[in-house]
Amino acid sequence: MPLRSLHQQALGLIQNPNLTPKQKELALYQTLEASLPTCAYPAAVSAAVEQGLLHEMFESAAPFKPRYLLPDYQKAFAQGSDYLELAPPQDLDEAIQFLIILYQNVPSVTTFPVFLGHLDQLLEPFVCEQLSDPQLDRKIRLFWQMIDRTVPDSFAHANLGPKDSRVGRAILRVDAALGQSVPNLTFRYEAGVTPDDLLAQVGQNIIDCNKPHIANHPAIAADFDGDYAQVSCYNSLHVGGGAHTMMRLNLRVSFARCDGSVDDYIRRVVPECTALMVQAMRHRIDFLVEQSGFFLGNFLATEGLIDLNRFSAMFGIYGLAELVNQLMKAGGMPGRYGQDPQAMELAERIVSAYRDAMRGHQVAHCHNGRLVFHSQSGISSDTEETAGTRIPIGEEPDAVSYIRYCAHLHRYFDAGISDIFALEPTIRQNPQALTRLIKGGFALGLRCFTANVSDNDLVRVTGYLVKRSDIEKFRVGAERHQSTLLGAEAVDVAGILNRRARVISHETVPLTTWS
Amino acid sequence: MGETRCTELGVINRILPFSCVDGPGSRMVVFMQGCNMDCPSCHNPQTIGQCNHCMSCAPHCLEGAIVASRAGESVRRLHLCAQCRQCDRCLAACPRGGDPRSRQLSVADLVTEIGQHAMLLDGVTFSGGEATLQHRFLAQVFTALRREPNCEHLSVLLDSNGLLSERHWPELLRQCDGVMLDIKALDNGLHRQLTGRSNVRVLDSARQLAQANKLMELRWLVIQDVNDTAAELEGLIELIRGFPHPVPLRLNGYRHHGVRQQGKQWPETTEHRLSELIAYLRAQGIEAYSGQL
Numbered sequence: 001m002p003l004r005s006l007h008q009q010a011l012g013l014i015q016n017p018n019l020t021p022k023q024k025e026l027a028l029y030q031t032l033e034a035s036l037p038t039c040a041y042p043a044a045v046s047a048a049v050e051q052g053l054l055h056e057m058f059e060s061a062a063p064f065k066p067r068y069l070l071p072d073y074q075k076a077f078a079q080g081s082d083y084l085e086l087a088p089p090q091d092l093d094e095a096i097q098f099l100i101i102l103y104q105n106v107p108s109v110t111t112f113p114v115f116l117g118h119l120d121q122l123l124e125p126f127v128c129e130q131l132s133d134p135q136l137d138r139k140i141r142l143f144w145q146m147i148d149r150t151v152p153d154s155f156a157h158a159n160l161g162p163k164d165s166r167v168g169r170a171i172l173r174v175d176a177a178l179g180q181s182v183p184n185l186t187f188r189y190e191a192g193v194t195p196d197d198l199l200a201q202v203g204q205n206i207i208d209c210n211k212p213h214i215a216n217h218p219a220i221a222a223d224f225d226g227d228y229a230q231v232s233c234y235n236s237l238h239v240g241g242g243a244h245t246m247m248r249l250n251l252r253v254s255f256a257r258c259d260g261s262v263d264d265y266i267r268r269v270v271p272e273c274t275a276l277m278v279q280a281m282r283h284r285i286d287f288l289v290e291q292s293g294f295f296l297g298n299f300l301a302t303e304g305l306i307d308l309n310r311f312s313a314m315f316g317i318y319g320l321a322e323l324v325n326q327l328m329k330a331g332g333m334p335g336r337y338g339q340d341p342q343a344m345e346l347a348e349r350i351v352s353a354y355r356d357a358m359r360g361h362q363v364a365h366c367h368n369g370r371l372v373f374h375s376q377s378g379i380s381s382d383t384e385e386t387a388g389t390r391i392p393i394g395e396e397p398d399a400v401s402y403i404r405y406c407a408h409l410h411r412y413f414d415a416g417i418s419d420i421f422a423l424e425p426t427i428r429q430n431p432q433a434l435t436r437l438i439k440g441g442f443a444l445g446l447r448c449f450t451a452n453v454s455d456n457d458l459v460r461v462t463g464y465l466v467k468r469s470d471i472e473k474f475r476v477g478a479e480r481h482q483s484t485l486l487g488a489e490a491v492d493v494a495g496i497l498n499r500r501a502r503v504i505s506h507e508t509v510p511l512t513t514w515s
Numbered sequence: 516m517g518e519t520r521c522t523e524l525g526v527i528n529r530i531l532p533f534s535c536v537d538g539p540g541s542r543m544v545v546f547m548q549g550c551n552m553d554c555p556s557c558h559n560p561q562t563i564g565q566c567n568h569c570m571s572c573a574p575h576c577l578e579g580a581i582v583a584s585r586a587g588e589s590v591r592r593l594h595l596c597a598q599c600r601q602c603d604r605c606l607a608a609c610p611r612g613g614d615p616r617s618r619q620l621s622v623a624d625l626v627t628e629i630g631q632h633a634m635l636l637d638g639v640t641f642s643g644g645e646a647t648l649q650h651r652f653l654a655q656v657f658t659a660l661r662r663e664p665n666c667e668h669l670s671v672l673l674d675s676n677g678l679l680s681e682r683h684w685p686e687l688l689r690q691c692d693g694v695m696l697d698i699k700a701l702d703n704g705l706h707r708q709l710t711g712r713s714n715v716r717v718l719d720s721a722r723q724l725a726q727a728n729k730l731m732e733l734r735w736l737v738i739q740d741v742n743d744t745a746a747e748l749e750g751l752i753e754l755i756r757g758f759p760h761p762v763p764l765r766l767n768g769y770r771h772h773g774v775r776q777q778g779k780q781w782p783e784t785t786e787h788r789l790s791e792l793i794a795y796l797r798a799q800g801i802e803a804y805s806g807q808l
Contacts, residue, residue, distance in 0.1 A: 334597045400533035400541065400635045426536045432637060433533075433541035438542075440635035 001035040018480045023485065025112055034061035037039050041281040048276045055248045055378075057316075057416045060258065063245065063284055064292045065107040067314075070229055071116040071305040072240035076102060083299030090214050092126040094145045094206070103151055106300070110482065112153040114232040115239075116183055118161045120168035127166050140170045140179070148182040154483040155232040159395050162190035162217045162502065164198050173203055174210040181458055181465040181481060181505075185212035186230035188220075189442065198383075203434045207427060210465060211454045214444040214449040221415040225367075226310075233377050233464060234418035234448055238367065241310025243415070245284040247378040250315030251323035251350075252385045260330035262346060266353050271500075272458050274357035277315055282363060289365040312366040312414045319385030320347055321392050323460050338391030348412075350388065355412045372415035378434030390419055399437055407444035420460060422453045423432040521644070523743035524619045525652040527651040528562045528644060532632055535808070536694070538672045538731070543629060547653075548617040549721030552676050552710040555777035556738060556769060562674065563646040564612035568592045572615045581605060582616050594618065617741040626659045630666055639668035640693070642769075647679040650687055672731065677717035684723055688775025693731030695765075700742045709742065718759065725758035733762055734805065737782040743792060752799050756785050767788040767791060767806040 012381040013019065013027045039061040041049065041454065048054045059067065080088045082106065088257060106113035127136060147156070160168045168187075175185060184188040187194075188204045205211060215230050227239040237243055254273050258265040288294060295301045295308050321337040324347045328335055355373050363370040378387030386392045388410050396402060399421040410417050427434055438449050450460065458465045466487030471478045474488045526548040534544045557563065568591055580598035584591045594616050605615050615763045620628075629639055639660070641653060642746040653673075660666045670692040677696050679687075688694075698717065700706040706714035724730035735751065737743050755762055766786035789805055796803035 153656055174781070325517055398533040400543070403635055404532075404632065424535070428541065430535040432539055433535040436637050444636050487791040 002218060006035050010277065018478055019485075020480055023091050023478070023482060030058075031167040033062070034058070036060060036062055039280070041280060043483065044282045045276055048273075049280070050223060051253060052251045053250055053273065054276060054280050055250060057246055057248065058249075059109070059245060059284060061283070061287070061401045063288045064290070065109075065242050065294055066288060066311065067109040067246055068114050068231055068235060068237055068244050069106060069108050069242040069300070069306060070115040070231060070237055070239050071102065071106055071113075072299055073099065073122055073305075075240070076303075076305050077122065079303070081299065081303060081305075083303060086260050089126070092123060092131070092139060092507050095123055095126045095473070096139065096146075096338065099145055100143075100150065101338060103147070103156075106321070107298075108155075108232075110153050110155050110491055111234075112151050112155055112156050112482070114154055114155050114231050114235075115242075116147065116151075116158040117239075117240075117278060118159045118229065120165040123167045124179065133166070133170070133356075136166060136170045137174055140167070140174045144174050144180065144183075148178075148180045149480075152182060152481045152483075153270060154181045154184050154466065157186060157229075157231045159186050159188060159215075159229050160212070161188040161198075161215075162193045162194050164353070169198070169201065172205050172212075175211060175478070176205045179209045179306075179374055179433065179458060179467075180471065181467050181483065184232075184464055186215050186448075187212045188215045188217040189438070190217040190459050191247050191439070191442070193217075199435060199438070200431065203431050203438065206451050207431055207453055210457075210458045210460055214438055216449075219445070230448070234416040234450075235314065235374065235448070236309040236414065236416045237312075238241055238373075241312070241367065242306065242311045243372070244288050245281060245367065246259070246314035246374065246376070247277060248374075249273055249280050249354075250317035250319050250367065251317055252326070255323050255326040258327075260327075261285075262327055262349070265327060266349065270350070270353045271357050274315075274347070274354060274361070274415045276362060278358070278361045278371065281313050282313065285363065285365050301355055307357055308365065310367055312370065312372045312415075313363065314376075315354075315371045316374040316375045316388075317354060318351065318378060318382065320375075320389040321386040322384065323350065336395070338395055338397065338402075347389070350407055351412045373413050374415040375409075375413045375417035377418050388417060391415075391428045396422065403437065403444060405448060407446045410445050410447040413447070416448065418448055418450055421445075421449070422455050423451050425455045426451060459487070466509070495500075519535050520581040523652075524621055525649050525656070526565065526617055527620050527624060528559075528614055528617045529627070530628065534640070537640040537642065537674075538670070538693075540670075541630055542672075543636055543639045545625070545639060545641050545646075547646040547649055547768070548614065549648050550643055550700075551678050552645065552712050553612075553649060554710045556774060556781065557710065557778070558738060558770070558773040559644075559713065560773070560775050561606045561609070561613055561614040562617075563609065564609065566592060566609075566613040566615055566617060567611060569610070571610055572608040574605045575608040575781050576615075576692045577602070577604065580719070589618075622655045622659055625656055625718070626652060626663055626666070629669070630659065630663055633663075633669060636669060637740060638672060640672040640695075642674035645676050645678065646673055647675050647683070647687065650679060650683050654686050657687070659691055663691060674734075675720070677720035678712065679717065680716070680721060681723060682721065683728075684686060688724070688727055688729050691729065695732045695734055696721055696724060697736065698736045699736065699755075701747050705742060705747070709738075721754065722757065725760065725762060728760060730758065730762050732765055734765045734767065736767050736769055737789060737792060738781050739788050741781050743784075743788065748795070750794070752796070752801060755801055761802055763802040763804065764796065765804055765805060765806045766796075 009031055013024055026459050047092050077260050078087050089098045103113050108114045143312045220236050229239050258269045300306045324337040328343055337343045358371055363371050375388035406419050441449050451461045457467050464483050470479050471488045474484050528548040529545040531544040534542050537544050549565050549621055570583055578598045578600055580595045582593050584593045592615055657671055673691050673694045675696055699709045703714050768789045771779055772781055793803045
């Protein structure tokens with residue numbers, strides 16, 4: 001990029017009245033990053049990026065921090081931090097303050113932490129019997145406000161469950177009462193461990209404010225060595241680790257590489273596209289680990305709060321629906337994705353072929369030498385592809401049919417997958433229906449359950465949430481949440497408020513969004 | 516439209532896999548085809564009649580989804596689901612208030628279909644049309660559901676207009692968890708005007724179901740200035756007070772959505788009127804609530 005146009009772009013950002021100074025700082029550094037030379041890919045990979053087959057998620061060619069980073073907060077509590085000059089916390093106030101300080105020092109692609117900890121497990125040991133529920137609620141309320149005001153980004157994700165706890169219940173009470181878009185929240189559910197009345201409370205919270213997500217804890221835990229967490233937008237990653245980078249493969253575009261037959265697609269195109277993805281992803285992984293110096297100098301690494309061996313990188317796919325529909329049509333079959341069992345069998349064949357092909361590649365600096373597989377939940381510039389493995393907008397069936405069609409695809413995505421089930425406000429009079437969908441869905445193999453009640457102020461964009469009221473504020477001036485900016489674009493570009501369950505995400509913003 | 520019909524096959528208008536407004540929990544709703552009332556206020560008038568394979572609808576289908584299947588002299592209407600875009604053009608063309616998309620299912624087929632969804636359901640609600648017109652089919656379905664291991668947890672509810680004769684209820688109730696009964700009017704003349712039928716049987720059914728402790732709920736479609744007079748209210752309160760147990764009363768405000776031209780003679784019911792009625796009924800000790808939000 002010529003220096004002159006870089007300067008013009010910078011000046012445009014500086015003068016943008018809808019951005020706060022903090023947001024301008026972020027936009028300015030991202031502009032500079034984007035002007036760096038692109039990755040020195042082999043010609044075939046460059047061409048695939050050019051064609052839109054591979055999508056780089058707006059990541060710089062020279063990343064200086066992992067895309068997603070999940071510190072081991074438990075370990076930090078046990079050992080304190082020399083770097084932050086903090087001793088191990090001794091009581092609840094100290095523990096909360098310890099976390100708040102740590103959050104300011106945890107980087108990610110958004111510049112804010114994407115993982116805030118298994119908060120119930122972290123804080124419960126500090127809750128003594130003398131502390132009454134109202135006293136506990138007050139402390140959690142202050143903590144929650146502190147998070148929202150100092151980590152203003154709804155990719156910042158806290159986890160609860162599966163066990164019952166006073167802290168977990170207090171967080172659910174406070175979260176529903178405050179209705180903040182931050183933090184994002186996942187409850188990890190396990191039948192037989194999570195009491196029914198706690199699950200009912202979780203369901204009630206969804207009805208009140210579309211939060212939390214519910215994770216199928218045993219199903220996800222089975223794919224991990226040690227603890228995992230749900231972070232950012234439906235990403236399941238190792239605690240004490242994370243993901244160096246994510247790229248995604250546009251399955252709709254990949255159809256053009258086959259002769260129209262399923263056999264050719266599976267036999268030839270799947271390995272070809274997988275190899276292109278792996279080659280491309282190695283560039284950023286290698287740069288981050290070998291050249292950026294992050295893992296050598298950062299205190300999270302030197303104090304052992306993250307371990308390079310617990311990192312991987314995310315191989316994302318999207319546009320499965322479009323690929324399946326193209327293959328069905330080319331084969332003279334009438335069924336469509338999300339409506340027809342034959343189409344869904346084909347979908348599973350494709351997903352399984354990619355997962356296996358991906359696992360056939362050894363990738364340096366990744367846990368067990370392997371990438372992890374992710375159904376990527378979309379970005380706003382996707383006009384022709386449906387997010388991840390979801391059913392296209394406007395064709396989504398009722399929640400029961402949706403779960404029946406899609407639950408079996410979830411098992412393939414160790415790094416996370418999401419479907420959003422749209423519910424009518426009438427669910428408020430019948431929360432039992434929601435509980436049934438959750439339990440039944442998990443029994444059928446869902447890894448994650450996310451529901452949107454259509455008239456709540458908090459609106460789910462992909463996995464993150466924005467408030468309708470904040471979007472209106474953004475239109476008349478700057479709004480303090482980083483994610484509202486993205487949500488406003490989602491409303492304008494993708495019309496999320498007019499549709500049932502729109503599916504976009506941008507954890508890194510395309511630069512055009514800023515201007 | 517008599518009460519005797521084939522016991523092996525049921526005629527089903529459509530199956531809604533998920534509803535949270537047709538009883539407690541997550542429910543499948545099976546809409547049965549055919550009704551023995553003819554209410555101008557009906558929101559699903561295409562469920563009233565039965566297809567007689569006259570094929571009048573076929574030329575109106577732009578997708579070619581309705582085709583004739585000929586076997587010798589007889590012609591059967593076939594509906595091709597994959598082609599259908601649910602545009603509803605065929606409905607206006609049916610001289611009998613039928614629906615070419617309705618289909619015949621055996622007991623085993625229906626139970627299989629329910630079983631495939633069972634893990635995500637708390638129960639099944641049979642509605643219509645008037646489901647009890649096919650009471651023999653239903654009784655067999657209820658029995659089969661109880662025997663199906665993956666369907667054991669499902670509760671079975673019935674929506675009814677109450678015209679089923681006294682002697683047929685016990686067989687149905689044996690395996691049904693409850694009935695939601697529509698009350699159209701307490702005055703018999705008004706009832707005839709609204710439905711084309713007398714309400715004597717309906718009111719008797721209400722009492723019979725309440726006695727059997729199977730009356731889950733009464734449903735009252737309030738048509739403002741038509742069936743919400745003081746006399747109607749008094750009659751309704753008296754009916755409910757006569758039950759051995761309290762029975763909730765769900766009020767639905769009349770809307771023009773889906774009704775035939777004939778039904779548009781009456782006004783839509785305002786939210787204000789609905790709230791007023793609910794407040795009055797509650798003051799009289801009736802457990803009244805709005806079916807709308």
